[in-house]
Structures are given as structure tokens and as C-alpha cells.
Amino acid sequence: MNKAHLWHPFTQMKDYNGSDPLIIERGEGIMLYDVQGRAYYDGFSSVWLNVHGHNVPELNRAITEQLGRVAHSTLLGMANVPAIELAAKLAEIAPQGLTKVFFSDSGATGVEIALKMAFQYWHNRGRSGKTSFITMKDAYHGDTIGAVSVGAIPLYHEIFRPMLFPAHIVPYPLTYRHPGGPAGAMESTLAALRTLLETRADEIAALIVEPIVQGASGIIVMPPGCLSRIASLCRKYGVLLIADEVATGFGRTGAMFACDLESVSPDLMVVGKGLTGGYLPVAATLATGEVFDAFYADYEERRTFFHGHSFTGNPLGCAVALASLRLMEERGMVEGVRAKADLVARKLAPLAEYPHVGDVRQQGLMVGIELVRDKATHEPYDWEQRIGVLVSLRARELGMLTRPLGNVVVFIPPLASTEAELGAMTDILAAAIRDVTEGGWRS
Numbered sequence: 001m002n003k004a005h006l007w008h009p010f011t012q013m014k015d016y017n018g019s020d021p022l023i024i025e026r027g028e029g030i031m032l033y034d035v036q037g038r039a040y041y042d043g044f045s046s047v048w049l050n051v052h053g054h055n056v057p058e059l060n061r062a063i064t065e066q067l068g069r070v071a072h073s074t075l076l077g078m079a080n081v082p083a084i085e086l087a088a089k090l091a092e093i094a095p096q097g098l099t100k101v102f103f104s105d106s107g108a109t110g111v112e113i114a115l116k117m118a119f120q121y122w123h124n125r126g127r128s129g130k131t132s133f134i135t136m137k138d139a140y141h142g143d144t145i146g147a148v149s150v151g152a153i154p155l156y157h158e159i160f161r162p163m164l165f166p167a168h169i170v171p172y173p174l175t176y177r178h179p180g181g182p183a184g185a186m187e188s189t190l191a192a193l194r195t196l197l198e199t200r201a202d203e204i205a206a207l208i209v210e211p212i213v214q215g216a217s218g219i220i221v222m223p224p225g226c227l228s229r230i231a232s233l234c235r236k237y238g239v240l241l242i243a244d245e246v247a248t249g250f251g252r253t254g255a256m257f258a259c260d261l262e263s264v265s266p267d268l269m270v271v272g273k274g275l276t277g278g279y280l281p282v283a284a285t286l287a288t289g290e291v292f293d294a295f296y297a298d299y300e301e302r303r304t305f306f307h308g309h310s311f312t313g314n315p316l317g318c319a320v321a322l323a324s325l326r327l328m329e330e331r332g333m334v335e336g337v338r339a340k341a342d343l344v345a346r347k348l349a350p351l352a353e354y355p356h357v358g359d360v361r362q363q364g365l366m367v368g369i370e371l372v373r374d375k376a377t378h379e380p381y382d383w384e385q386r387i388g389v390l391v392s393l394r395a396r397e398l399g400m401l402t403r404p405l406g407n408v409v410v411f412i413p414p415l416a417s418t419e420a421e422l423g424a425m426t427d428i429l430a431a432a433i434r435d436v437t438e439g440g441w442r443s
């Protein structure tokens with residue numbers, strides 16, 4: 001039955017149909033249980049979403065209480081109580097200046113909204129020549145056409161090129177593969193950006209960036225100071241800054257938002273994934289008062305933002321998001337992430353000596369371990385070998401779920417993971433990497 005009808009995302013169905021399928025039945029804390037009753041640590045937060053674990057009484061209660069009132073009612077021209085309260089809460093915790101909140105239902109739709117807002121912002125201000133966007137090499141912003149247009153991962157995005165609008169691409173500071181190290185990588189990025197802005201700023205609406213950590217490209221961590229310098233260049237040349245915090249938001253990096261790590265206040269910010277604690281599909285695009293004001297006019301002036309989704313501001317989703325943010329505050333989770341991140345760093349330190357571990361990258365509870373064929377030359381494994389997939393399969397056998405990014409093994413545990421759980425998970429991670437790269441383990 002499982003293989004008859006379901007078409008899985010980012011999955012070659014021929015492989016899937018040839019494999020022993022994993023079917024999850026329930027979750028408890030940071031454990032997931034399959035239909036055979038086997039237990040697994042959720043070592044990737046169910047694709048980077050989960051904050052407090054699964055089946056959390058406080059979050060369940062927030063949903064059932066709201067369900068007893070109303071499951072859904074639209075935000076088109078009217079409001080609902082949880083959406084109002086969540087917008088106020090987001091404005092309170094967001095970087096300075098982001099006071100307006102536009103809801104949608106996934107990270108990709110939140111990105112579409114940010115792009116369209118930036119575009120129309122300049123149009124409404126009489127600067128209709130500012131129509132293009134800057135993105136960064138290997139960026140990932142979701143899978144809808146606008147988000148793919150500012151995406152730059154060849155394997156996912158190249159095939160769709162004829163359907164997309166073009167974007168300028170500047171390098172993300174990739175320290176591991178840059179001959180100049182962190183300083184050189186940062187200089188290459190800033191020099192490319194400066195040159196582009198000097199010559200083309202009049203045509204450019206906005207730059208979109210995954211702040212501090214570029215996720216889907218392999219958990220690439222920016223050298224300190226880079227984000228704030230990108231932000232000042234945008235400011236100087238009159239280009240809006242869009243921070244895509246879909247992966248990094250809500251404590252994941254050790255600050256509430258990655259932008260907070262360098263006191264950056266973007267013009268637009270997109271959040272999703274962890275917003276509801278990973279429970280329900282809610283995303284939001286936050287804007288400054290200045291962006292909002294460019295749309296605020298008499299109807300006849302045609303400045304309205306004509307965009308929306310059926311489930312925009314869904315009350316169940318907003319209610320659980322509020323409960324999740326309340327729990328984060330009560331439990332001091334953002335501070336907790338910093339202590340847990342130190343523990344993970346200590347546990348993973350020995351991996352740097354493994355013969356096929358090229359680079360261990362970490363920011364908060366976001367970890368990427370890049371495996372290489374040759375440690376001295378950084379020569380990668382052939383993609384056909386699917387070394388990351390093998391390590392994930394071995395980890396699953398040892399009782400932990402994760403999903404690789406090419407040759408990068410990913411470890412993104414729920415923020416609520418205890419020290420004991422983090423210890424057990426990092427042990428599995430280390431064993432799986434050893435078994436595959438040194439022990440010849442094959443599925």
C-alpha cells in the first residue's frame with residue numbers, strides 16, 4: 001500500500017520502492033517510533049523543524065483549545081485572535097524595525113512574498129527600474145518558482161532555468177574550500193558584492209541571504225562580521241536586505257534569530273520551519289514600517305499588495321506558534337542552545353581527526369560534517385557513491401534519523417534535546433561515519 005500512491009518529495013521513487021520503507025507512527029519527546037515499534041532519535045528535527053520534541057502536552061493543548069473555537073477563518077480583509085497575538089509577538093522578538101507581519105504557509109511562500117514586496121516597494125516609490133535580485137552561490141530558498149529563481153544549487157535548480165527570472169549571484173563565504181581561509185572567503189564575497197552594487201544598484205531591488213548559516217548547500221557558516229558588512233553594503237547602495245531565517249530562526253543558531261548574532265536589522269525577514277515548534281505549516285514575512293508605508297495609500301493609488309493564500313494566518317497554526325514561543329521563553333531555550341552547542345562541539349571534536357572527515361561546521365545546534373575522499377587535498381567523494389546517504393542509513397540502523405546534503409552529514413537535533421540525548425546522538429553519528437568511511441559498511 002505504502003508504495004502504491006504516495007510520491008515523496010526530493011526522493012527518487014525507484015530507490016524508494018527498492019528499499020525497506022520507514023513508516024513513522026508516533027513520536028514522544030525527541031524519539032520517533034515506526035509502525036514496527038522501533039525507536040529512533042530525531043537527529044534532524046524532522047527536516048529542521050522540531051523545537052520542543054514530539055507530542056508535547058502544552059502544544060497539543062494549544063491546538064485542541066483553539067480547535068474548540070475555530071479551525072480556520074480568513075485574514076483577507078478580516079482578522080482572527082491568534083493571528084493578531086502572534087503578529088504582535090513576532091514584532092516584539094524580531095530584530096529592530098520589523099514591525100509588520102504577513103502570514104503564509106511555508107518557507108517558500110514566505111520568500112515569494114518577500115521578493116514581491118521588495119519589487120513592488122520600489123515600484124510604489126517611483127523607482128520602477130529596480131527590478132532584479134542578488135542571491136548567493138548555492139543558496140536555497142524553497143521550491144516555488146520565485147524561490148527557485150533566487151536559488152543557486154545546480155542539482156535542484158538548473159533544469160528549471162528557462163522558467164525562472166535571472167538573478168545576480170555573489171559567492172557565499174565558503175571557508176573550507178577558499179585558499180585564503182575565512183578572511184579570504186569573506187573578502188571575495190564582499191568584493192564581488194561591492195563591484196555589483198557600484199555598477200548595478202539602480203536596477204537591483206534586494207539581496208536575499210541565508211544569514212550566518214547557508215543550510216541546504218551543506219551547513220556553511222559565515223566568518224564573523226561578514227553578515228553585518230553585507231548589510232551595510234546593501235544600506236549604502238540603497239538595496240533592500242531580505243534575511244531568509246526559515247532554517248536559522250527561533251533559537252537554532254544560539255540566538256533568537258541569526259541576524260541577532262551581528263545585530264543586523266534587515267528590511268524583510270522570512271520565518272517558517274521552527275515557528276510553530278515544527279507542528280503546523282505557518283510561515284511569516286516580516287517587514288519594516290518603511291516598507292509597509294510604501295503600500296499604505298488611498299485604494300485608487302493602486303499600491304495594495306495583491307497577494308494571499310487560502311490558509312494565511314491559520315488560527316490553529318498561530319495558536320501553536322504562540323504556545324511554542326511561550327515555552328521557549330519559560331524554559332530559557334535560546335540560552336540553553338548555547339550550552340548544548342558547547343557540549344556538541346566537545347563531543348564532535350575528535351571527529352576532526354578521522355581520515356575522511358574534511359570539515360566539521362557548527363553554529364548553535366546546526367551541524368554539518370563534510371566527508372572527503374582525500375583529507376589533504378579536500379578531494380570530494382564521487383556523488384554516485386552517495387556517501388552521505390550510506391552514513392544516514394547506518395545511523396538509522398543504530399537508532400537515529402538524519403538526512404544528508406550530498407557528502408555532508410547533517411545533525412540538527414530538536415532544541416529540547418537533553419545533554420544525555422545529545423551525547424547518545426553524537427555517539428551514533430561518530431560510529432556511523434567510522435563504519436562507512438573506515439569499516440566498509442554498505443547497506
Ligand SMILES: *Cc1c(COP(=O)(O)O)cnc(C)c1O
Nearest residue numbers: 106107108140141142215246247
Ligand atoms: C526549508 C527552507 C526554505 C523553504 O521552506 P519550506 O517550508 O520547505 O517551503 C526556505 N529557505 C530556507 C533557508 C530553508 O532552509
